[in-house]
Amino acid sequence: MKSLPILIAAWIALPAWAHGDDTQARKAPRSVSTEEHAFGREGDPKKAARTVRVGMADTMRFTPSELTVRRGDTVKFIVRNNGKLIHEMVIGTMSGLKQHAELMKKHPGMEHDEPYMAHVAPGKSRIIVWQFTTTGTYYFGCLEPGHFEAGMVGQVRVIANGDRK
16 A cells, blocks of 8 residues: 555646646657648648747747748747746637637646647747648737736738738
C-alpha cells in the first residue's frame, strides 16, 4: 500500500498536464482531420505552402501579429514561446475566441487538444498546420486568462487567389 500515495499524487497531477506538453510527440501519429470550421480545417503538413514562425512574448504580443494568405493555402505555424509565462495560439473567429477566453477565465485548467490550438511552455515551440478554406478575416489569440484582454491577438486575412496581398 506504500504506492497508493504515489498513485493518488499522480492522478491529482494529471489535470496540470492535460493542457498539453511541450513536445509535438505527445501522441502517436494520426490522420489529418477533415472537420471544417468557419476559419478552415486542419492542414496536411506535407502540403504546407509556407511556414510562418510566430513568436509569443510576455508583453502579450505575437510577432508577427498580422498575416495575409490565399484561400486554400496550408500554413505551417511554428509557434515559439519566448517568454517566461505559459502562452498559447488559438486560431478562430473573433466571436469564438472571445467566448473561449471567457470560458478560460472560469476554467483556467481547461484541456485543449484541437488542431487549431498550440499550448506552449516557456522556451518551447509547437506546430499548427492549418488550411484556410474561406476568404475573410480570422484571428489568433492567447486565451490564457488575461492575455487576450491585454491585447495578445493577431489577424489572418484570407484573400481570393486572384487578389493582391
